Amino acid sequence: MDRKPTLLAALLAIGLVVTTLVVPALVSARPAYEIPVANVDNSTTLDTVDGEGWDEAPSAGVSLSSSGAAVPGGDESTIDEVRVASARTDERLYIRLSWADPTRDTSADDVRQFADAVAVQVPVNESARPPIAMGSTDNRVNVWYWNGLNVSQELLAGGPGTTTVLSDSNLESNATYQDGRWHVVLSRPLDDVSDNRTSFSAEQDVDVAVAVWNGSSMERSGAKATSEWHYLALGPGPQGPPYETILWLVAGLGIVFTTLVTIEGVRRTRGE
Amino acid sequence: MSQTDDGTDVRLADGIDHQVAMVMDLNKCIGCQTCTIACKTNWTDGGGREYMYWNNVETKPGSGYPRDWEEMGGGWDEDGEERTPGELQSKEEYGRAWEFNHEQVMYEGSDEPLRPMEQPDWGPNFDEDEGAGEYPNSYYFYLPRICNHCTHPSCVEACPRSALYKREEDGIVLVDQDRCRGYRYCVEGCPYKKVYYNAMKKTSEKCIFCYPRIEGEGPEGEVLPPSCAEDCPPQLRLVGYLDDEEGPIHKLVNEHGVAVRLHPEYRTEPNVYYIPPFAPPQHSESGESIEAERIPRSYLEELFGPDVHEALNTIERERAKVERGEESEVMEMLTTTDTADQYRLEVFD
Numbered sequence: 001m002d003r004k005p006t007l008l009a010a011l012l013a014i015g016l017v018v019t020t021l022v023v024p025a026l027v028s029a030r031p032a033y034e035i036p037v038a039n040v041d042n043s044t045t046l047d048t049v050d051g052e053g054w055d056e057a058p059s060a061g062v063s064l065s066s067s068g069a070a071v072p073g074g075d076e077s078t079i080d081e082v083r084v085a086s087a088r089t090d091e092r093l094y095i096r097l098s099w100a101d102p103t104r105d106t107s108a109d110d111v112r113q114f115a116d117a118v119a120v121q122v123p124v125n126e127s128a129r130p131p132i133a134m135g136s137t138d139n140r141v142n143v144w145y146w147n148g149l150n151v152s153q154e155l156l157a158g159g160p161g162t163t164t165v166l167s168d169s170n171l172e173s174n175a176t177y178q179d180g181r182w183h184v185v186l187s188r189p190l191d192d193v194s195d196n197r198t199s200f201s202a203e204q205d206v207d208v209a210v211a212v213w214n215g216s217s218m219e220r221s222g223a224k225a226t227s228e229w230h231y232l233a234l235g236p237g238p239q240g241p242p243y244e245t246i247l248w249l250v251a252g253l254g255i256v257f258t259t260l261v262t263i264e265g266v267r268r269t270r271g272e
Numbered sequence: 273m274s275q276t277d278d279g280t281d282v283r284l285a286d287g288i289d290h291q292v293a294m295v296m297d298l299n300k301c302i303g304c305q306t307c308t309i310a311c312k313t314n315w316t317d318g319g320g321r322e323y324m325y326w327n328n329v330e331t332k333p334g335s336g337y338p339r340d341w342e343e344m345g346g347g348w349d350e351d352g353e354e355r356t357p358g359e360l361q362s363k364e365e366y367g368r369a370w371e372f373n374h375e376q377v378m379y380e381g382s383d384e385p386l387r388p389m390e391q392p393d394w395g396p397n398f399d400e401d402e403g404a405g406e407y408p409n410s411y412y413f414y415l416p417r418i419c420n421h422c423t424h425p426s427c428v429e430a431c432p433r434s435a436l437y438k439r440e441e442d443g444i445v446l447v448d449q450d451r452c453r454g455y456r457y458c459v460e461g462c463p464y465k466k467v468y469y470n471a472m473k474k475t476s477e478k479c480i481f482c483y484p485r486i487e488g489e490g491p492e493g494e495v496l497p498p499s500c501a502e503d504c505p506p507q508l509r510l511v512g513y514l515d516d517e518e519g520p521i522h523k524l525v526n527e528h529g530v531a532v533r534l535h536p537e538y539r540t541e542p543n544v545y546y547i548p549p550f551a552p553p554q555h556s557e558s559g560e561s562i563e564a565e566r567i568p569r570s571y572l573e574e575l576f577g578p579d580v581h582e583a584l585n586t587i588e589r590e591r592a593k594v595e596r597g598e599e600s601e602v603m604e605m606l607t608t609t610d611t612a613d614q615y616r617l618e619v620f621d
């Protein structure tokens with residue numbers, strides 16, 4: 001048997017495997033919709049927005065658009081991006097949000113005043129993706145909410161207009177406003193074993209969505225800027241779900257297979 | 273919708289057993305604000321409610337409370353199906369509480385008169401008695417206003433959380449304080465501006481039609497009419513249920529058509545009705561009465577809609593009857609001093 005085609009095929013295969021591993025990394029540094037979660041030992045370095053722990057947590061840009069909710073102003077939101085970073089210790093999950101807002105709205109003392117606010121939404125059941133607009137009756141969401149009055153609340157919702165404050169919350173928050181940007185850290189124990197609360201097994205990725213309200217534009221309730229579903233990369237593996245890698249691998253194997261078949265075909269035609 | 277014996281329709285909101293209602297006779301209002309104070313001492317004395325007047329009395333024509341509320345939108349479109357969005361007023365438009373020089377006058381020996389520290393330039397009923405028209409035919413009247421506990425309340429519809437609701441037993445519109453998250457869509461959604469934002473509690477609040485009083489929750493357990501009605505010196509308010517066919521409210525509103533709604537074009541179907549004001553005729557330069565109405569009909573129509581003409585015509589006819597010594601059921605009901613007729617709150621128990 002002539003060894004050349006086999007060698008060629010083997011080289012091709014190696015090349016493709018290398019491409020499979022390298023190209024995705026070149027195409028996008030990280031899968032779209034992923035919020036990386038850094039492992040940090042010392043929780044005190046994550047408690048505040050400028051804690052050192054955050055140096056280890058790369059942030060992802062999450063784009064926002066009007067929620068389109070059926071309230072006045074439901075399609076006129078003003079904030080269009082929030083940077084989201086996440087980190088975990090053995091006990092707690094931290095999310096750090098930062099967004100540009102030229103007006104710092106921290107009062108609701110007048111009838112026409114509303115405070116800036118931010119919220120993070122996660123499914124109550126970590127492995128089921130709920131409808132993006134506050135979940136549904138049979139697929140509910142937990143919401144971690146903070147506003148410029150320094151109110152932080154853990155909420156449960158099963159559809160628009162249903163948010164209910166959860167009592168005995170272990171949610172903690174820290175916020176600063178600097179150079180036209182809000183920076184807010186929200187954290188909660190990973191495994192909060194009470195009813196209606198997401199329990200993060202930290203063994204799988206968990207969906208997450210973000211909302212931001214600009215008080216000076218009278219944003220509140222469904223008048224807000226919201227993201228699509230992203231996911232917190234809590235699962236195993238270097239980074240995030242492997243689907244992009246799998247796609248490249250399938251394509252690569254496909255090419256190798258086709259090449260081999262072609263070579264074999266040529267050989268047979270030649271009567272080798 | 274319920275059909276009464278005499279064939280007139282009483283439209284109740286869906287799912288409501290009965291509907292509380294009030295008739296206010298504007299011909300009796302002396303603008304004394306006793307109702308305002310009665311409500312305030314009961315319900316809005318403090319705790320972020322200082323600026324609120326669930327009951328207010330404003331001079332008409334005038335800007336009212338909050339200032340220019342009639343231009344702030346809210347309510348429903350012409351078909352009564354789509355809400356028209358309204359606006360929010362700042363506290364200034366309601367009238368901030370003024371700081372007085374109590375300290376200086378009472379404790380520091382100042383001999384200045386007691387007065388606000390700053391020059392006030394707006395407040396509830398700030399344009400009291402200004403009215404409109406030219407001497408000798410200037411005119412004004414007083415308009416007491418509370419929440420109308422509407423049949424088709426746009427405040428209820430405005431809330432994305434269903435924090436506002438109409439009570440099943442009597443149609444009173446209430447704000448569930450546990451559900452309210454202070455979004456204020458109800459404040460902008462009510463065209464009468466009768467939902468108020470409590471900046472201390474960060475929730476909305478409003479007239480409760482004194483439900484603990486009408487439920488007999490008072491000290492002696494007796495059923496009492498709302499405070500604003502009971503404390504009114506000229507007793508201009510009748511209180512009862514719109515669907516109580518034997519009561520004066522049903523008769524005045526549905527049978528005789530002399531009690532009309534304020535701004536029916538907002539289409540919330542208010543359940544507070546007004547006997548329109550019947551002013552003395554105009555005077556000539558020399559002080560003679562002339563055949564011309566002092567309050568322009570067009571203005572009354574702006575406030576109470578086209579039904580005001582029929583209402584005023586009927587009142588004129590009924591007054592003439594009394595002048596001729598004849599009986600008038602309408603005038604009977606409007607002048608009774610029997611509290612059992614004025615307040616019929618136990619008919620459905």
Ligand code: SF4
Nearest residue numbers: 419420421422427462
């Ligand atoms: S008057 Fe305003 S607050 Fe009262 S029921 Fe009607 S819409 Fe609601």
Ligand code: SF4
Nearest residue numbers: 311479481482498500
């Ligand atoms: S009914 Fe009661 S709560 Fe409502 S305005 Fe009158 S006194 Fe105030």
